[in-house]
Amino acid sequence: MLWQSLYVINNKRYYMQLTYTDLLANFRKGLRNGNWRKLRRLEKALFQAALWYSWRQGTILNELVVGKLSVLVAKLKATKGARIFKRGYEKAAVLLSKSESVFAWAPSLREWLTDPDYVFWLGAGGLEAKKRYKKS
Secondary structure, eight states: TTTEEEEEEETTEEOOOOOOOEEEEEEHHHHTTGGGGSSSSHHHHHHHHHHHHHHHHHOOOHHHHHHHHHHHHHHHHEEEEHHHHHHHHHHHHHHSSTTTHHHHHOTTTHHHTTHHHHHHHHHOOOOOOOOOOOOO
């Protein structure tokens, strides 16, 4: 997974490494999709320092630094659709954890909660109370 810096293939240990081109590509993607401005100041500073270091010295191999940068890379690469889907998945999990009384009067809801389109709809604001405005 992206946030783990150590992985094993055929009983050999490999450490994740970040190169300048990887960091630069993710930095540009984050600028384009607007996720760069959502990072905190310290996260931006760490990423910029890592970008400069990888440009001057080469590949970043330190497990701790690579782990922290991997989290930032995931934040930079996140899309709006993925965030909506994640929010919908969390709402679906809450609905599934409710007591069985909900499924007694709405038996098809259990099927809907496994449908990706319905989960996306939930994340986009489905089942929210609609505000009704009175005509003045």
